[in-house]
Amino acid sequence: MRISIACLLLLAIAAPAVADYHYVSHTGSDEYPYSSWETAADSVHDAVAAADPGDTVFISSGEYEGPVLVNPEDCPIALIGAGMDSTHLVTPLEQNLITFGGDTYVQGLQFSTVRSYAALTTFVAGADITVEECRFAGTGYGILPVACDVIVRDCVFQNLQFSGIAEPFSVNRSTEVANCLFKDMYVEPVNIETQHVVIKNNIVANTCEYPAFKLYVAEGGYVSITNNVIYDICSGGMLMFVVDDTTSRVENNTLDNPTSYHNWDPAINVATSFDWRIFNNSITKADNGIRLAGDRHLSVHYSNFWNIAALDAYVAPGYNGSIDTSYGILHDDPMFLDSTDFHLQAFSPLIDAGDPNILDVDGSRSDIGCYGGPGGCSYVYLDLAPKIPDSLTASVDSVGIHMVWRANYEADFNRHQIFRDTVSGFSPSIFNMIAEPETSFYLDSDINPNTSYYYRLTSVDNQGNVSDYSTELAVLPTGFAWDDDGAVVPKYSVIESAFPNPFNSNVTIVYSASNLGPQPPEIKLVLYDIQGREVKTLVDERKRAGTYRVTWDGRDEKGQPVSSGTYMAKLTQWGCAAGDFPVKITLMK
Numbered sequence: 001m002r003i004s005i006a007c008l009l010l011l012a013i014a015a016p017a018v019a020d021y022h023y024v025s026h027t028g029s030d031e032y033p034y035s036s037w038e039t040a041a042d043s044v045h046d047a048v049a050a051a052d053p054g055d056t057v058f059i060s061s062g063e064y065e066g067p068v069l070v071n072p073e074d075c076p077i078a079l080i081g082a083g084m085d086s087t088h089l090v091t092p093l094e095q096n097l098i099t100f101g102g103d104t105y106v107q108g109l110q111f112s113t114v115r116s117y118a119a120l121t122t123f124v125a126g127a128d129i130t131v132e133e134c135r136f137a138g139t140g141y142g143i144l145p146v147a148c149d150v151i152v153r154d155c156v157f158q159n160l161q162f163s164g165i166a167e168p169f170s171v172n173r174s175t176e177v178a179n180c181l182f183k184d185m186y187v188e189p190v191n192i193e194t195q196h197v198v199i200k201n202n203i204v205a206n207t208c209e210y211p212a213f214k215l216y217v218a219e220g221g222y223v224s225i226t227n228n229v230i231y232d233i234c235s236g237g238m239l240m241f242v243v244d245d246t247t248s249r250v251e252n253n254t255l256d257n258p259t260s261y262h263n264w265d266p267a268i269n270v271a272t273s274f275d276w277r278i279f280n281n282s283i284t285k286a287d288n289g290i291r292l293a294g295d296r297h298l299s300v301h302y303s304n305f306w307n308i309a310a311l312d313a314y315v316a317p318g319y320n321g322s323i324d325t326s327y328g329i330l331h332d333d334p335m336f337l338d339s340t341d342f343h344l345q346a347f348s349p350l351i352d353a354g355d356p357n358i359l360d361v362d363g364s365r366s367d368i369g370c371y372g373g374p375g376g377c378s379y380v381y382l383d384l385a386p387k388i389p390d391s392l393t394a395s396v397d398s399v400g401i402h403m404v405w406r407a408n409y410e411a412d413f414n415r416h417q418i419f420r421d422t423v424s425g426f427s428p429s430i431f432n433m434i435a436e437p438e439t440s441f442y443l444d445s446d447i448n449p450n451t452s453y454y455y456r457l458t459s460v461d462n463q464g465n466v467s468d469y470s471t472e473l474a475v476l477p478t479g480f481a482w483d484d485d486g487a488v489v490p491k492y493s494v495i496e497s498a499f500p501n502p503f504n505s506n507v508t509i510v511y512s513a514s515n516l517g518p519q520p521p522e523i524k525l526v527l528y529d530i531q532g533r534e535v536k537t538l539v540d541e542r543k544r545a546g547t548y549r550v551t552w553d554g555r556d557e558k559g560q561p562v563s564s565g566t567y568m569a570k571l572t573q574w575g576c577a578a579g580d581f582p583v584k585i586t587l588m589k
Contacts, residue, residue: 022047025060044068051077061086066097075102081109084135096121103128110135118144141166149174157182167192188214195221204230223248227375229342231256250278252373254342257286266291280354282334282369289313295320302328302355304368310565331588333409342370346381347412385467386410386459392473395496397547400445401475407440407500412461419456428456428469441499452476493573495583502586508551511571513543520544524572554587564589
């Protein structure tokens with residue numbers, strides 16, 4: 001059974017000349033002082049009670065009930081389990097599971113408590129604890145320290161009702177959280193008051209309601225948040241902290257969040273009392289990027305903002321601070337391996353795009369994101385096939401079938417391939433490929449209005465890698481009205497599509513006008529910002545029944561360019577809303 005160096009160092013401090021070992025096992029004879037596996041205690045509490053300062057308690061595999069109290073006169077002490085998947089400490093009672101009265105080292109255990117109680121907590125100031133290779137699953141809180149130094153490494157926190165590491169009573173002196181996984185949390189994984197905090201190489205996934213890391217740092221305190229992956233956070237942003245030291249670091253993190261939540265919280269929410277800089281971070285699919293709450297200057301350099309719904313960086317209302325984003329800022333698809341693996345693919349624009357004064361572990365210029373910089377890792381950039389085309393839609397008019405799908409922004413993207421047949425479930429081949437467009441829309445004009453058509457698409461990159469086929473898109477005459485000349489007469493007035501979306505310079509909006517009376521209908525197509533303010537009227541006239549296109553160049557009624565962000569296109573007919581919902585259009589500059 002392995003005892004870490006941290007454990008040995010802990011036991012060497014204030015330990016007696018000879019340290020003893022005590023054992024816990026359901027197969028032992030339960031004979032005090034439990035000094036062998038044969039005489040092992042049946043409960044963790046009994047073995048701990050038999051320990052003196054500097055002793056180690058080994059706990060065999062199995063499930064053991066608490067609670068356990070570690071008295072100050074028994075510390076420092078070490079508790080070593082058989083592994084987080086083997087040794088399970090539980091309590092069915094409404095109280096904390098293990099309460100420490102002094103310095104403690106804990107390794108290789110799994111903890112479960114009930115309601116709002118903690119797996120590990122301290123009841124005296126200065127009871128410093130180190131926790132390694134443990135699992136906190138189904139507990140209230142994970143670790144609740146009180147005014148002490150805390151080191152947490154290589155641990156798993158999952159399905160907790162409250163914080164994984166929280167400090168609600170007084171300021172910690174120092175906290176390190178490294179190489180941990182926080183998953184399916186209901187509130188923030190780490191919520192502490194501290195003077196010195198290091199948060200590095202952690203993964204946070206699927207957390208609701210609050211930021212992943214909420215840090216309140218004492219005056220003159222130090223913050224280091226590096227090489228973390230944070231994704232799929234419901235609300236509250238992803239990082240919230242106060243900086244009060246110019247040497248603090250927030251770098252080489254990857255923050256990825258679905259924009260579908262639309263809580264408009266920033267990915268990074270920072271307050272600082274010094275001019276300060278952050279760099280080498282990748283922020284993707286967030287509603288807002290970085291928010292500065294303060295009157296100082298923040299430099300945001302060598303970072304990537306991709307698919308940000310509103311603003312890359314901004315100063316909070318009521319503050320007079322400033323933000324500089326003039327160096328090394330990208331707005332590119334980072335080309336992650338997939339939605340949960342944030343290693344970069346070959347040809348990612350984030351490779352060697354970080355601060356040129358910072359090196360990766362292989363000695364090259366730093367990458368942007370969680371695996372770059374001196375705290376990252378060296379790995380092979382895989383050359384994967386491009387993304388499968390998705391979100392395929394189609395509209396039909398007298399010109400033909402207009403197809404639109406999600407645009408591909410990968411750096412090595414080359415073109416699409418379109419396959420067509422008149423039979424559902426067909427097999428794409430060179431014999432039914434009809435086009436190879438470089439854009440995300442295509443007009444198929446070679447059609448018969450009385451025939452049903454079926455389409456599938458692929459993506460091809462510059463190296464010749466080909467994606468899998470898209471789902472089949474069916475375009476059927478049924479549901480369309482046709483006039484005597486064979487042209488489609490739309491039954492509804494709706495916005496059919498907008499492409500490309502997101503867009504950089506121009507977006508084309510396809511809409512239909514239906515025929516509801518003897519006169520052409522009055523159609524109005526208006527763009528609004530996310531606060532409901534009118535930005536520009538694109539169409540305001542009577543239109544004969546049919547399908548139309550209009551282009552927006554990202555300017556308002558006065559001809560001034562609007563800022564990057566999300567805008568809503570709304571179609572009305574005779575003063576009534578047409579269609580169920582406005583269409584979201586994202587401008588990315």
